[in-house]
Amino acid sequence: MTELLLISRCPPYPLYLGDRLIVWHLVRQLAMRGYQIDLVAMTQRPEDAQEQAAYADLFRSVHLFPETARSTSSYVQRLLMPAKRFPRQTADAWSPDMWQTISELVQQHDYDVVQLFGGVHVYEFAHLLDNLPSVITPYESYSLLLKRQLAQQWALGAQVNQLAAAAYERFMFAPYDHTVVLAEPDRQELLRLNPDLPISVIPNGIDLDAFQTDDAPRETSTLLFVGNYEYAPNLDAAFFLIREVMPRVLDAVPDARLQLVGHSPPPELQAAANDAVDIIGSVPEVQPYLAQATAFVCPLRIGAGIKNKVLEALAMRLPLVGSPIAVDGIDVIDGESALVAEPDQIADAVIRLLKDRELQARLAIKGRQLIEAQYSWSHVADQYEALYRAAND
Numbered sequence: 587m588t589e590l591l592l593i594s595r596c597p598p599y600p601l602y603l604g605d606r607l608i609v610w611h612l613v614r615q616l617a618m619r620g621y622q623i624d625l626v627a628m629t630q631r632p633e634d635a636q637e638q639a640a641y642a643d644l645f646r647s648v649h650l651f652p653e654t655a656r657s658t659s660s661y662v663q664r665l666l667m668p669a670k671r672f673p674r675q676t677a678d679a680w681s682p683d684m685w686q687t688i689s690e691l692v693q694q695h696d697y698d699v700v701q702l703f704g705g706v707h708v709y710e711f712a713h714l715l716d717n718l719p720s721v722i723t724p725y726e727s728y729s730l731l732l733k734r735q736l737a738q739q740w741a742l743g744a745q746v747n748q749l750a751a752a753a754y755e756r757f758m759f760a761p762y763d764h765t766v767v768l769a770e771p772d773r774q775e776l777l778r779l780n781p782d783l784p785i786s787v788i789p790n791g792i793d794l795d796a797f798q799t800d801d802a803p804r805e806t807s808t809l810l811f812v813g814n815y816e817y818a819p820n821l822d823a824a825f826f827l828i829r830e831v832m833p834r835v836l837d838a839v840p841d842a843r844l845q846l847v848g849h850s851p852p853p854e855l856q857a858a859a860n861d862a863v864d865i866i867g868s869v870p871e872v873q874p875y876l877a878q879a880t881a882f883v884c885p886l887r888i889g890a891g892i893k894n895k896v897l898e899a900l901a902m903r904l905p906l907v908g909s910p911i912a913v914d915g916i917d918v919i920d921g922e923s924a925l926v927a928e929p930d931q932i933a934d935a936v937i938r939l940l941k942d943r944e945l946q947a948r949l950a951i952k953g954r955q956l957i958e959a960q961y962s963w964s965h966v967a968d969q970y971e972a973l974y975r976a977a978n979d
Contacts, residue, residue, distance in 0.1 A: 587620055588974075591697045591718075593688065593711060594627040595704030597650060599640045602814060602849050602868075604894045605725060608768075608790050608966075609703055610641065615967035617644045624691055626684055628653040628707060649691075651683045653707070665753055672712045672761065679710055688714050699974040702762070706754060712761035719977035721970070722759055723766040723788075726891030727775040729755050731819075734911065735888045738822075755779050763977040766970075768892035769915025788970065789892045789915045791963035797901035798954075799877045807842040807940055809835070810879035810904070812872055812895045814849045819889040821855065826885050826929060828858050834933035836862055839940050844883075847875050876902040880946070881939050884912035885932045892916065897961055900924070900953035905946045907935045917960060923952040 596603070598610035613623060626649045629635060638648055660680065664671045670678070679685040688711055691697075700715050702708045705724035732748035756779045759765040765785040767773050773787050811827055813820030824846050835842045846855070847866045859865045869875065876882070882899035884906070892915035899906055900916075906924040909932065918924035927935040939945055 587622055588616075588698045589695055590616065590621050590623045590974075591688070591691060591695070591700045592623055592625050592627075592645075593684075593700065593702045593704075593708050594625065595653075595707035597625075597627045597629060597634050597637070597641070598644075599637050604814065604817075605703075607894055608723075608725075611791060611793065611963040612701075612967060612970060613641075613644050615963055616970075619967070619971075622646050624695065625649065626687055626691070627651075628681070628684070628704075647691075649684075649687050651681065651687070654681050656680050656706075661750065661754075665750065668757075671757060673710055674713050681707075681710070685711065685714065692718070699977060701970070701974075705758060709758040716761075719974065720762045721764045721766060721973050721977060722762040724759065725768055727755060727767065727772040728890070729779065730772055730775040731888070731890040733775075734890065735818075738887055752779055759783060759785075764973050766973070769890070771914055772890055786969075786973065787915065788966060789961060790894055790897060791961050791966040792897045792901045792957050794901065794958065794962055797873065797876070797898050799873075799902045802877070804880055805878050806880060807839055808879045809842060809844045809881055809883045809936065810847065810875055810899075811844070811883055812847045812875070812898075815852060815855060816850045819886055820848070821852070822888055823884065823886050824851075824855055825858070826887065827883060828863055830929075831883065831885060831933045831936065832862055835936050835940075838937045842940065845875060845879065847872060872898065873902065876904050879904055881905045881907055881936065883932065883936055884908040885929045886912045887929050890914065897957060901957040901961075903950040903954045905939055905949040906953060907932060907939060917956065918953070922948070923956050924949060 594609055596606050598606050601607050623645050624647045625645045629650050629652050635650055642648055673679045676682045676685045697718055700718050700720040702722040729752040732751055736744050765783055766788050768789050770787050773785050776783055776785055815821045827844055832844055844863045845866055847869055849868050851865050851867050856865050876899055882904045884896055886909050889911050893912055896912055909929050913926055920926040925935040
């Protein structure tokens with residue numbers, strides 16, 4: 587029996603929050619393989635403390651702590667004073683309650699491995715875990731995300747934040763046996779910052795049973811985008827679809843419609859609804875929308891890491907039109923398993939797809955085949971287990 591300590595910047599639920607998805611599914615896979623897992627996680631929502639019943643049976647113990655504020659001065663202090671970067675005692679930690687609990691768990695149990703999910707939120711526990719094999723998954727490079735944001739709109743504050751993120755990513759992950767990111771561009775950015783970092787790419791997976799569809803006819807001209815609109819890159823993509831893509835598509839395909847599905851569409855997005863744009867918001871399940879739409883359109887201009895929404899669309903045989911950022915970490919082939927275009931060319935690609943039924947059918951089949959071959963959660967867990975074994979050698 588393998589004992590694992592899981593330290594996470596978030597709980598594994600609810601699943602519409604993408605950073606929680608991998609925690610949920612990886613833990614499910616490992617629990618089925620006989621792992622005994624203790625969870626220490628931060629919470630960000632009032633509901634987090636009341637939702638433990640959704641996942642408690644996956645863990646031997648669950649310890650949740652509200653995420654604490656990290657002051658600008660403390661960020662600067664750790665950056666300028668290397669001796670302060672990795673605390674050695676509870677009082678110096680950003681999250682002292684988590685520190686104390688982790689310390690007690692490490693003393694009580696003989697862990698085979700420690701898995702950390704998060705970057706700046708969880709990196710500080712390195713000295714507590716000195717003698718334990720460890721893997722840290724920051725999901726993405728925050729430095730890369732901010733560089734892409736700056737490419738769209740330069741701002742002094744964002745420039746300062748990007749430089750600070752890069753400085754932290756030069757040292758944050760060095761004490762851990764291995765670092766994992768979800769997409770190759772993130773790996774390249776972290777290696778640029780720290781060429782000695784042992785780092786791998788392990789993408790997110792898909793629940794193949796939950797995301798599948800039959801051969802029922804799809805609507806003929808319905809475009810779909812799904813996202814949590816509290817996340818700025820998704821909101822940017824939604825407005826780009828409404829303002830830049832749809833007017834051009836409607837000129838060529840007058841009966842085209844756009845559906846925007848997902849959590850927390852803000853008032854300004856809801857106000858942008860019109861005869862050709864439906865702001866649907868949160869739904870109990872996204873699968874019915876993925877099963878009916880003609881195409882999934884994802885013109886992300888900002889972001890990093892892998893996009894769960896894109897994996898889900900491909901799994902549901904929904905033809906995909908996406909920007910290069912949208913398909914980071916996903917081995918699609920342009921023209922075979924998806925149409926990949928720069929944001930300013932997305933409208934042309936959508937028009938081409940809507941007018942070509944044979945292309946729709948080919949993308950649908952090849953997209954599902956890609957997911958089945960490379961993106962199951964079982965395959966993801968296999969790769970993590972290989973890292974755990976290597977860290978123990």
